[in-house]
Amino acid sequence: MEYLAVNFIEYASIPVILAAIYAGFLYHRLVTEMRILSYFIFLSAAIELVSKVMWYMKENNLRLLHLYVLLGFVLLAWFYKTILKGFIAPKLIGGVTIGFVLFTLVNSLFFQSLDTFNSVALTVQAVLMIILCVFTFLVLMNDIVREERQGLFSSLNWINSGLFLYYLSSLMVFYIGNQFIQFYTSLTNQYLWSMHSFFSMLMYVCLMVGLWKSPRRLNS
Amino acid sequence: MEEPQEIELLGIVLPFLGIVFLIALAVLYLNQYFQKQLTQQKVTEQELKIAQQKKLLQTSINVQESERKRIASDLHDELGATLSISRMHLMKLEQNPDMSAELKSSIQNIRSVTESALTSMRRISHELMPAQLASFGLVKTLQSVVNQVNEAGELSLTLEESLGESRMSWELEVGLYRMLMELVHNTIKHSEANEAHISLKKTFNQLEMNYTDDGVGIISKDAADGLGLKSIEARANAIGGFFQVLDGVGFHARVILPT
Numbered sequence: 001m002e003y004l005a006v007n008f009i010e011y012a013s014i015p016v017i018l019a020a021i022y023a024g025f026l027y028h029r030l031v032t033e034m035r036i037l038s039y040f041i042f043l044s045a046a047i048e049l050v051s052k053v054m055w056y057m058k059e060n061n062l063r064l065l066h067l068y069v070l071l072g073f074v075l076l077a078w079f080y081k082t083i084l085k086g087f088i089a090p091k092l093i094g095g096v097t098i099g100f101v102l103f104t105l106v107n108s109l110f111f112q113s114l115d116t117f118n119s120v121a122l123t124v125q126a127v128l129m130i131i132l133c134v135f136t137f138l139v140l141m142n143d144i145v146r147e148e149r150q151g152l153f154s155s156l157n158w159i160n161s162g163l164f165l166y167y168l169s170s171l172m173v174f175y176i177g178n179q180f181i182q183f184y185t186s187l188t189n190q191y192l193w194s195m196h197s198f199f200s201m202l203m204y205v206c207l208m209v210g211l212w213k214s215p216r217r218l219n220s
Numbered sequence: 221m222e223e224p225q226e227i228e229l230l231g232i233v234l235p236f237l238g239i240v241f242l243i244a245l246a247v248l249y250l251n252q253y254f255q256k257q258l259t260q261q262k263v264t265e266q267e268l269k270i271a272q273q274k275k276l277l278q279t280s281i282n283v284q285e286s287e288r289k290r291i292a293s294d295l296h297d298e299l300g301a302t303l304s305i306s307r308m309h310l311m312k313l314e315q316n317p318d319m320s321a322e323l324k325s326s327i328q329n330i331r332s333v334t335e336s337a338l339t340s341m342r343r344i345s346h347e348l349m350p351a352q353l354a355s356f357g358l359v360k361t362l363q364s365v366v367n368q369v370n371e372a373g374e375l376s377l378t379l380e381e382s383l384g385e386s387r388m389s390w391e392l393e394v395g396l397y398r399m400l401m402e403l404v405h406n407t408i409k410h411s412e413a414n415e416a417h418i419s420l421k422k423t424f425n426q427l428e429m430n431y432t433d434d435g436v437g438i439i440s441k442d443a444a445d446g447l448g449l450k451s452i453e454a455r456a457n458a459i460g461g462f463f464q465v466l467d468g469v470g471f472h473a474r475v476i477l478p479t
Binding site: 086088089092123144 | 261
């Protein structure tokens with residue numbers, strides 16, 4: 001069990017890199033919505049690679065997490081804004097994004113410094129993402145929307161499911177994990193993080209399937 | 221000993237429940253907006269569909285009318301002229317003193333058939349598109365129709381109008397003329413009425429036409445469908461107006477059209 005937990009954390013970066021390679025391979029044939037998602041995958045892969053390098057160099061890579069939370073949310077909010085166009089108040093996602101950017105900046109500068117784990121920003125990000133994911137599921141269940149987004153429907157379902165599972169598990173890890181920190185051992189901590197890695201791997205697999213099932217441009 | 225742990229647990233669970241509640245509230249709000257947008261979208265789509273159907277109907281009626289006009293004009297100018305010339309030649313032949321009585325009788329028969337064809341052709345041409353509608357307008361044409369119906373003696377038809385010499389768009393004049401012809405035809409054919417009345421009133425932006433007769437009225441729904449009332453309604457709608465059959469003794473129909 002301990003071996004499995006360690007392995008999940010070790011190999012968590014593989015699906016991210018694979019997803020980025022696949023997104024890069026498909027990029028010119030992807031529709032606008034999927035291109036925006038590709039930016040998120042590229043960002044994830046870049047952050048993952050740089051953090052690995054920093055980890056091998058024994059440098060604190062938590063600063064990257066602060067950057068990843070901020071930029072990741074901006075890109076995902078852009079993605080959701082594009083796919084939910086016409087079904088959500090136009091300025092809502094923009095407003096929430098600006099609010100979140102300001103919040104994370106204030107949080108990183110004044111409350112949870114760049115060298116510490118930004119659990120508050122991560123929790124808020126997870127809550128916002130869960131709201132967007134659940135709402136997207138509701139939207140995708142509607143027959144009219146299904147007809148309108150026919151080509152993208154299956155792809156969006158995979159992507160949304162992946163993001164939903166990941167951010168739900170993140171909420172558990174970042175919020176509940178922090179609350180119970182006094183009760184568990186380092187092994188429990190490792191199990192918790194391996195669970196998080198597992199859901200992260202699952203998310204990137206779902207994103208890859210989503211990209212695979214997405215419609216292609218006729219001319220790039 | 222258990223009390224502090226209980227408080228700690230509450231401190232963990234309650235904020236979490238708060239987060240779940242917040243998520244549910246936000247999703248509910250978004251869903252509410254989404255449903256509203258969807259209804260709005262459906263209404264807009266429906267409106268577009270109706271507008272498109274109306275335009276299609278209008279185009280189809282316009283095409284039909286212009287084709288009728290062309291056929292009526294061709295009949296009158298080409299076939300009418302040919303028949304008139306034939307009749308003229310036949311009359312000239314009849315005046316030949318060297319002709320045998322048998323031949324003269326045959327020529328008279330041919331002339332009679334030609335005259336009958338000429339009369340039929342004029343009637344068909346007039347029914348397709350009365351020439352006076354284009355030349356003199358709706359009121360004069362209707363007055364002529366009223367005279368013709370009254371001369372036939374089956375029905376006493378009256379016209380009351382406040383349009384005077386003013387002319388309307390061709391689309392409106394033809395539309396109203398066709399609707400009225402259909403209504404007069406229904407009265408003569410089905411209503412057993414003795415009197416019928418046409419009223420045309422124009423306000424600053426609309427035209428109201430009322431048609432009444434003292435006949436049996438509409439007996440059943442099937443009868444209503446067969447009376448061409450649907451085509452009258454379609455015509456009225458295509459011009460941007462509406463048609464309604466009102467309750468009361470006999471038959472009363474009203475058409476409101478934008479001018």
